[in-house]
C-alpha cells in the first residue's frame with residue numbers, strides 16, 4: 001500500500017497533476033468525465049468525475065436503484081510550497097527564481113534540498129488557450145543556507161524572510177527558466193502565455209521500519225486513501241462521492257476550494273438528474289455523511305509537551321478522530337460515533353485527538369465545506385510528524401487503516417432518524 005502511495009505522490013507534484021492523475025485512474029476504472037460547462041446526462045449504475053479550476057475533482061458513482069443520500073470523503077490536493085512569480089528570474093550574482101510563499105511551510109526543511117518545478121502553463125490555440133501540465137522532474141533549484149561561519153546565530157532560533165532567505169537558486173543560465181519550461185513540453189518560449197508554477201521536493205517516499213517519510217503526505221496520503229477506498233467499496237444505497245479540493249493551505253476561499261459552490265453545485269446536479277426537486281435535495285443531504293480527511297499531529301518524540309496529555313495520538317495507532325470545541329473540526333458525538341462504528345466494522349483502530357486547551361491548532365476542510373453543504377460531518381486524519389515540512393513522516397500501517405475505514409464509509413448507507421440520530 002505504501003509503495004502505491006509513493007507512486008501516487010510522485011505523480012502528483014502539483015494540485016494540477018493530482019487532479020489529472022486521479023482523473024486518469026478514474027478513467028481507467030471506467031468513470032466518465034463530465035464538464036461543468038455541458039449538460040449532464042447521468043445513468044444509474046455508472047460512475048463519473050468532474051473537475052474545477054484544474055485543481056479540484058469530484059467523482060461519484062450512482063447506484064443502479066434509487067439512492068437515499070451521499071457518502072463522501074474529502075481531502076485536499078495542495079501542500080505548502082513556493083509559487084514562482086510570472087516574471088520568474090531574479091538577477092544578482094546568480095540566477096534565482098522570484099517566489100512567494102503558498103501556505104505555511106516549515107522554512108528550515110526546504111533549505112539545502114534539491115527542488116524541481118511543476119504546475120501548468122497556458123498556450124495559444126487557433127481559437128483560444130489550452131492548458132499544459134509541466135513537471136521538470138529533475139532537480140533544478142535549491143534554497144541554500146548561509147554557512148554557520150557567517151551566521152553564528154543560525155542555530156539559535158532563525159527567522160526566515162520569504163523575500164530574501166527563501167529565494168531558490170536556479171540551475172540554469174540567465175533567460176533559461178521559461179525556455180526550459182517550454183522545452184519540457186516541446187514548445188518554444190514564445191508559445192507560453194502564462195504560468196502557474198511552483199517548486200516541489202522530488203525526493204521519493206521511503207519506508208523505514210515502522211514509519212514512512214515522503215513529501216506532501218499532508219494531504220496526499222488522505223487523498224490517496226480516499227481514492228483507493230472509493231474504487232474498492234461495494235455498492236450501497238447511497239451515492240459515494242470522492243472530493244479532492246485545492247487551496248486548503250490558503251484558506252479554501254477560492255472558486256475550486258472547499259468553501260466554493262463546487263460540491264453544492266455537483267450534488268444539486270446529481271439530485272436533479274435522478275428525479276430530485278429541492279425538497280428531495282434536502283432529504284438526500286440530510287441522509288448523507290461527510291468524512292473530512294486531513295492529516296493529524298502525532299505526539300512528537302522529543303516534544304510530547306505540545307500534545308494534550310489525554311488526547312495524544314501516535315503513528316501506527318490507527319485512524320485519528322479530531323475534536324475542537326470551537327468547531328474548527330466538525331466532529332460531534334453523532335458524527336464521531338458513526339465513524340467509530342465504521343472503523344469497528346472495518347477492524348481499524350481509532351484514536352481521539354484534541355489540541356491542548358491553550359493552543360489553537362489548525363483548521364481543515366470539514367467546517368468550511370459545511371458553509372455550502374451543511375450535513376453530518378466528522379474530521380479525521382492520519383497521525384504524522386513535521387506537518388508542512390518538505391519531508392513528512394507517518395506510520396507505515398496507517399495508510400491501509402484509513403483505506404479500510406473509508407471503504408466501510410463508501411459501503412455504508414446512512415439514514416437520518418426522526419431524533420437526529422442515524423442508522424448506518
Ligand code: ZN
Nearest residue numbers: 218219294295
Ligand atoms: Zn492538510
